[in-house]
Amino acid sequence: MRTIKIGSRASELALTQAEIIIGMLKERFPQYQYEIIKIKTIGDKILDKTLSKIGGKGLFVKEIQTALLEEEIDLAVHSMKDMPAESPEELILGAITKREDPRDVLVIKDNRTLEELPQGALIGTSSLRRKVQLLRLRQDLQLKDIRGNVGTRLKKIETEGLDAVILAAAGLKRLGYDEETFYYLDIDNFTPAVGQGALGCEIRKNDKELHRMLQEINDEETYHCVMGERQFLKLLEGGCHVPIGAYGKKVEEELWITGMVASLDGQQVLRHTEKGEFHNFLEIGSRLAEEMMALGAKELL
Numbered sequence: 247m248r249t250i251k252i253g254s255r256a257s258e259l260a261l262t263q264a265e266i267i268i269g270m271l272k273e274r275f276p277q278y279q280y281e282i283i284k285i286k287t288i289g290d291k292i293l294d295k296t297l298s299k300i301g302g303k304g305l306f307v308k309e310i311q312t313a314l315l316e317e318e319i320d321l322a323v324h325s326m327k328d329m330p331a332e333s334p335e336e337l338i339l340g341a342i343t344k345r346e347d348p349r350d351v352l353v354i355k356d357n358r359t360l361e362e363l364p365q366g367a368l369i370g371t372s373s374l375r376r377k378v379q380l381l382r383l384r385q386d387l388q389l390k391d392i393r394g395n396v397g398t399r400l401k402k403i404e405t406e407g408l409d410a411v412i413l414a415a416a417g418l419k420r421l422g423y424d425e426e427t428f429y430y431l432d433i434d435n436f437t438p439a440v441g442q443g444a445l446g447c448e449i450r451k452n453d454k455e456l457h458r459m460l461q462e463i464n465d466e467e468t469y470h471c472v473m474g475e476r477q478f479l480k481l482l483e484g485g486c487h488v489p490i491g492a493y494g495k496k497v498e499e500e501l502w503i504t505g506m507v508a509s510l511d512g513q514q515v516l517r518h519t520e521k522g523e524f525h526n527f528l529e530i531g532s533r534l535a536e537e538m539m540a541l542g543a544k545e546l547l
């Protein structure tokens with residue numbers, strides 16, 4: 247029986263995510279063998295620069311896609327939020343599994359709330375999207391660029407004298423961190439990254455066997471939401487150095503997608519929601535991009 251080779255970055259979160267997908271596949275297809283192949287990406291090797299300076303999030307994904315194309319691996323498990331808007335022609339997303347909590351979280355020293363943070367408190371994040379939205383909530387806060395995997399960033403609260411760091415709830419939960427220490431940022435005032443909380447399974451288009459298997463773990467609702475968000479991202483890209491986010495959710499029989507685009511200095515934060523019939527996710531994502539351009543996103547990009 248075939249051994250399915252799953253490519254993963256070597257970080258604890260990436261490996262945990264690969265194991266989650268293997269668990270889902272094993273349950274349904276126990277007759278196969280599953281093997282994780284660790285891949286070190288440029289994004290993992292260069293840790294002293296912010297992501298937007300070294301070429302964006304695609305860095306985490308490109309080498310894994312190359313391994314897929316060269317048949318060193320059969321399946322790549324990605325955080326959907328790390329995936330660039332466009333992928334190589336020969337590859338396909340065979341599944342997007344059920345989304346974890348999409349929110350961002352402040353992990354604050356001494357378990358305080360956002361309101362209890364002292365004037366001028368120092369917050370660690372290198373994400374433009376997180377910086378501008380946080381400053382909207384508390385203009386007095388100071389920000390410090392930090393990088394590294396989740397564990398490293400949390401340790402920086404102590405080692406870099408920070409008052410808090412901002413991380414995705416999904417990653418923290420998957421790694422088993424205690425929710426008691428989370429201060430959840432309200433999703434209506436703090437728009438997540440496109441795809442945040444969702445895992446994508448990428449394969450070669452011609453791998454029909456694996457494609458059929460992945461259909462069993464695809465979550466249709468998440469797929470529609472995330473693909474709608476990505477359509478928005480794709481149409482606004484060109485501005486990958488601009489704070490941007492989107493979040494889609496199912497509301498009765500509709501899909502609602504909220505987009506966020508901000509100026510670099512955070513002076514302007516534009517949010518807008520488009521709604522439509524649930525299956526029209528691409529159209530809703532496109533309409534959101536067009537509407538936001540008309541509302542002023544054009545000047546920000």
Ligand SMILES: NCc1[nH]cc(CCC(=O)O)c1CC(=O)O
Pocket residue numbers: 325326327328396412413414415416417441442443444445
């Ligand atoms: N850029 C790193 C990254 N990619 C995905 C997640 C979290 C998990 C997810 O969103 O699915 C994280 C860590 C973080 O931002 O806190």
